Amino acid sequence: MPFISPEDGHLTVFNMFETETPQGQDRVLDAMRDIIDGATYPGWISSTLHGAVDRPGTANYIQWRSLADLEARYAGQGFKKKTVPLFDELATSVRLLKTEAVFAQRHPSLGGVTEISPDRDDHTVIFMLDVAAGDQAELVDTLAKPDEWLLEVPGYRSHTYLRGLDGTVVVNYAQWDSKAAYDAFHTLPEDQRPxxxxxxRERARALATARSANTYRVVHTRSAQGEAARRPEMAD
Incomplete structure (x- = not known):
């Protein structure tokens, strides 16, 4: 199963898709599963597919050996003439983010490993902060640091910060044990936080030029070294 660690040095790509309806989300998920199950690209390490919970959409968390390997995939005629037109047809918006993990924290109960898998029951939150290129380093320094208080928040499992290679985005990939736990944390009044x-948080809001988030369940994964793993149905 895929693991998230800044020490791995992987290139991480987020393929983020939005759709107008849950039925549209299902069509994207089906198409993505087919692509993942047939992946044999040089340098490809793993793909982990997420189905959205709060708002229709999907996220594919893809690990690559290097940027050069990814660019070779993007330059291929199959990607240009088949994959891109397919998802332009199925999704109302598509965002492809090339990132690298710069910080990870996890609850001690996870045993020092952040795993993403349909065999787990994580309530996953992907939070994207757009930022001016000159401010990305400060935003990363502001957010990507140990937070001991989070370890005491009920339901917290892990979070990882990734910086966009183009300098204009910071992504927070977080795992919680339930939607209720995350919602309680998300809506906690500011005066009850350290x-x-x-x-x-105040400095991050000042630096970010735009913010967007959605919640997900992992529904499918496959790696270059192992077999595919599936969850037949998502459960709320």
Missing amino acids: ADTRRG
């Missing part, structure tokens, strides 16, 4: 956390 002072240093409040300062960091």
Whole structure:
């Protein structure tokens, strides 16, 4: 199964798709599964497919050996003439983010490993912060640091910060044990958070030019070294 670790040095690509309806989401998921199950690209490490919970859409978390390997895939005629037109047809918006993991924290109960798999029951949140290129480093420094308070928040499992290679985005990939736990954390009044956390959040809001988020369940994964794993149905 795929693991998230800044020490791995993988290139991580987020393929983010939005659709107008849950039925549209299902069509994207079906098409993505077929692509993942047939993946044999040089340098491809793993793909982990997520189905959205709060708003129709999908996210594919893809690990590559290097940027050169990814660019070779993008330059291929199959990608240009088949894959791109397919998803332009199926999705109302498509965003492809090339990133690298810069920080990861996890609850001690996870045993020092952040795993993403349909065999787990994580309530996953993917939060994207757009930022001016000159401000990305400060935004990363503001957010990507240990947060001992989070370890005490009920339901918290892990979070990982990834920086966009083009300098204009920071992604937070977070795992919680339930939607209820995450919603309670997300809506917690600011005055009930530690002072240093409040300062960091305030500075991040000032630096970000746009913010977007959705919640997901992992529904399918496959790696170059192993077999595919599936979850037949998503459960709320």
